[in-house]
Amino acid sequence: MSLISLINVSYQAGTKPLFAQISASIEHGDRIGLVGHNGSGKSTLLSLMAGNIEPDDGLVQRQRGLVIGQVEQFLPDALSQYRLIDAVIQVLPTERQIHERYQAENILTELGFTERQWHIPMSTLSGGQKNLALFARAMLLQPELLLLDEPGNHMDSRAMWLLKRYLQKPDTPGFIMISHDRDLLDSVTNRTLWLRDERIYSFNVPYSDARIKLEQQDEAAAKTRKAEEQQIDKLQRSAKRLAHWGQVYDNEDLARKAKSMEKRIERLEANKTFVTQGTGLALSVDTELLKARQLFIMENEQVSAPDGSPLFHVEELVLRPGDRVALLGINGAGKSSCIRRLIEAHLTPHDQQTTTRFNPNVRLGYFDQELEQFAVEQSIQSWVSQHSQAGDDDIRQALIRWGFPYLDHSRSVRVLSGGEKARLLLLTFQLDQPNLLIMDEPTNHIDLQGKEELEADLIQDGLSLLFTSHDRHFIEKVATRYWWIHQGRLVEIHDLKQYDEELAASTLAEADCSNRLDQAENTVPEAQKADALLEQLLKLEQLLEEDRARKPKFQKPQRQAQWQDEISELMAQLEHL
Numbered sequence: 147m148s149l150i151s152l153i154n155v156s157y158q159a160g161t162k163p164l165f166a167q168i169s170a171s172i173e174h175g176d177r178i179g180l181v182g183h184n185g186s187g188k189s190t191l192l193s194l195m196a197g198n199i200e201p202d203d204g205l206v207q208r209q210r211g212l213v214i215g216q217v218e219q220f221l222p223d224a225l226s227q228y229r230l231i232d233a234v235i236q237v238l239p240t241e242r243q244i245h246e247r248y249q250a251e252n253i254l255t256e257l258g259f260t261e262r263q264w265h266i267p268m269s270t271l272s273g274g275q276k277n278l279a280l281f282a283r284a285m286l287l288q289p290e291l292l293l294l295d296e297p298g299n300h301m302d303s304r305a306m307w308l309l310k311r312y313l314q315k316p317d318t319p320g321f322i323m324i325s326h327d328r329d330l331l332d333s334v335t336n337r338t339l340w341l342r343d344e345r346i347y348s349f350n351v352p353y354s355d356a357r358i359k360l361e362q363q364d365e366a367a368a369k370t371r372k373a374e375e376q377q378i379d380k381l382q383r384s385a386k387r388l389a390h391w392g393q394v395y396d397n398e399d400l401a402r403k404a405k406s407m408e409k410r411i412e413r414l415e416a417n418k419t420f421v422t423q424g425t426g427l428a429l430s431v432d433t434e435l436l437k438a439r440q441l442f443i444m445e446n447e448q449v450s451a452p453d454g455s456p457l458f459h460v461e462e463l464v465l466r467p468g469d470r471v472a473l474l475g476i477n478g479a480g481k482s483s484c485i486r487r488l489i490e491a492h493l494t495p496h497d498q499q500t501t502t503r504f505n506p507n508v509r510l511g512y513f514d515q516e517l518e519q520f521a522v523e524q525s526i527q528s529w530v531s532q533h534s535q536a537g538d539d540d541i542r543q544a545l546i547r548w549g550f551p552y553l554d555h556s557r558s559v560r561v562l563s564g565g566e567k568a569r570l571l572l573l574t575f576q577l578d579q580p581n582l583l584i585m586d587e588p589t590n591h592i593d594l595q596g597k598e599e600l601e602a603d604l605i606q607d608g609l610s611l612l613f614t615s616h617d618r619h620f621i622e623k624v625a626t627r628y629w630w631i632h633q634g635r636l637v638e639i640h641d642l643k644q645y646d647e648e649l650a651a652s653t654l655a656e657a658d659c660s661n662r663l664d665q666a667e668n669t670v671p672e673a674q675k676a677d678a679l680l681e682q683l684l685k686l687e688q689l690l691e692e693d694r695a696r697k698p699k700f701q702k703p704q705r706q707a708q709w710q711d712e713i714s715e716l717m718a719q720l721e722h723l
Contacts, residue, residue, distance in 0.1 A: 150208050151169075154167040162554065165346065175320050177320055177335045178322045214292075217277075227268070274300050277299065294322070296325055299590055335352045335353065338351060441581075515588075564590070
């Protein structure tokens, strides 16, 4: 029996239909990439599979007793103040947390966390580490199926490598994974489910091969549709002639043939081959080269973190018209702080700019990875009006063209998905035509096809761009120059291999340093070890006491025996300290 079966499932979000009568099955061993345009319903489909919501029509069948592990896209607020190890084991029922703690520790170790990191607050972890922690929580449930909603978001190269390695293990359970990372999908999946045009397409290959197959289907469908429309057009002309002749010559036989032909045309119209409408995403910006040697210069600039602590120094770097610069560095190096410094300098009156100076003719378009501009109670229409110089008619037409139906223009921007917000921000660039783009992780929330279309848009001649990204393919495709935050300096390099080699070396050095620290921490005074053992002992005794206080028919003798054995083991350890 299939783990999950979707049978003629339909679902509508507000006024927007997401899918209509789709059917699919998830089998044992499937490692599925779930892809589709932003807003196509990928996260909704995962929620339907998990049973968090119910379909408007159709049936979702799950194997009886199926254990599902879900990896959320964002860290729940309730977990932010937990220590890492506590946040992971908290996913278990209270009575299982103590004696299954070692499993959580094993999973965290496999995901690259050191013993020292087990005890730090979740709020201090990087975005990629938080995603790995959420993955560890799901794995601790020993699921038969994992549902992963963009687990690679915000991950640096090291975290992504660790996630890939874990998902490639033979004993990792089957999974359905939403991702916008082509390399991740091609590395770990064996099937692709593609949501598009309220339909679902299934391919028994990873993403890149599935994309080729889908394009071939689209080409075949377009050719078939063209032939059908030619046939319909021919029949319409014939029917019109027959009807005319029947009327002129008062010939009932010709009139009947005309009506028969019209019914055939209606059947052909109703059964025409479906052809996709595409994403509607297309970005173009003003590529007119400024009549200047530079768009901005950073000279003798010291960039600091929001708390004022120094991050790196810039001796002199110039961005010229037509440059597309990738800003490189590990998480925490200061990429976002560098962008903030540039934005501040651009907002400073020209005659007051000092160490970072912009050409006064620069019209800047800024893409914020956190999409903080949307944390307001505004309708889609009014938000675009506020962030664009375009008129209302142009805005309405652009919104419809970019996939926002007229009836949705009054929706609040606060409730939009990450992909919809990203699309709306890019739309303002289309309307206002900036001549310099600064983009902080622009690919985080954009679907795969939208990402590929954005790549094509960004490499047009004359476009000037500075961007950060963890998507290696995107960097290689778009960038013409590389600026690297390294050892307290922002410098230019000319080959990504240099960055890769240094990153690998620093990762090994970090792991070696962490191991030495962990070894040192293993020499913790015996009094501290005794305190930890006593804490576990007290929790077990409390569980045992609470269970024995229940009525006999509600007690759990097997659990009591297990807890008693663990208490005896802890007592033995205490005696040897």
